[in-house]
Amino acid sequence: MYTRSLVVALAVQASFAVASPLFERAVDFYSPSARGGSMLDNAGSGEGEPLNIIISGLSSSTVLDDAGFLNFARAIGFSTECFGIHIGDPQSANLGDGNGPVNQTIELRQDFGNANTGTCLESLLGGNHFRMYRQNGSLADSGALFLATSKEEDVTEGHTIVPDGYDIGRNELVAAAVGTTSFGGVTYSTMARNITGLLAPGSAGVNHGIAQDGIVTLLTVTII
Ligand SMILES: *[C@@H]1O[C@H](CO)[C@@H](O)[C@H](O)[C@H]1NC(C)=O
Numbered sequence: 001m002y003t004r005s006l007v008v009a010l011a012v013q014a015s016f017a018v019a020s021p022l023f024e025r026a027v028d029f030y031s032p033s034a035r036g037g038s039m040l041d042n043a044g045s046g047e048g049e050p051l052n053i054i055i056s057g058l059s060s061s062t063v064l065d066d067a068g069f070l071n072f073a074r075a076i077g078f079s080t081e082c083f084g085i086h087i088g089d090p091q092s093a094n095l096g097d098g099n100g101p102v103n104q105t106i107e108l109r110q111d112f113g114n115a116n117t118g119t120c121l122e123s124l125l126g127g128n129h130f131r132m133y134r135q136n137g138s139l140a141d142s143g144a145l146f147l148a149t150s151k152e153e154d155v156t157e158g159h160t161i162v163p164d165g166y167d168i169g170r171n172e173l174v175a176a177a178v179g180t181t182s183f184g185g186v187t188y189s190t191m192a193r194n195i196t197g198l199l200a201p202g203s204a205g206v207n208h209g210i211a212q213d214g215i216v217t218l219l220t221v222t223i224i
Pocket residue numbers: 090092101102103
């Protein structure tokens with residue numbers, strides 16, 4: 001009995017090893033707080049925005065590099081900022097991977113259906129936007145991407161977050177991503193799972209004092 005289950009376990013392990021190419025990552029992500037990081041970024045105000053979406057390190061590897069991630073973001077309705085005009089200072093995050101605080105890799109805005117000029121509309125009208133941080137330091141090299149997602153007011157409101165804007169921004173991005181999407185000839189299949197216990201619910205330490213529900217949605221994005 002013992003011997004048989006051991007043999008089965010070894011067989012399963014062997015077939016798994018054969019089936020997974022060496023370059024594939026092994027985990028969804030590592031919890032930043034395990035090594036001195038935080039699920040809130042640093043907005044420079046003494047507070048931070050919640051890192052409320054994680055793109056799993058088990059996603060297709062090209063989705064996790066800058067060009068591949070930008071293509072995926074376009075598939076779900078985001079684009080680079082209006083003509084490269086950047087509103088606001090970069091924010092930093094410590095993902096507990098040994099890199100310490102690192103500025104956002106990229107900041108993207110909802111493009112309202114036009115990948116070239118739509119983000120200018122977002123800048124005027126308000127809409128969804130996110131900052132992306134990559135967990136790739138040697139202490140926690142998952143390759144996962146952490147997104148601080150929020151929905152903003154229009155420009156007359158000075159680009160502040162709408163009430164409940166962190167949860168709404170997360171839910172809208174996830175709704176746009178789940179299922180099958182495509183852009184630039186690449187088709188994605190995306191699955192979502194909610195995780196609690198990583199990010200404390202409430203408004204303590206949260207930028208603009210806007211409470212959020214503490215849910216982090218893990219997206220696993222597979223190129224099909
Ligand atoms: C982030 O960017 C700002 C502005 O470009 C810069 O002053 C700051 O040193 C950077 N912070 C980190 C942690 O790299």
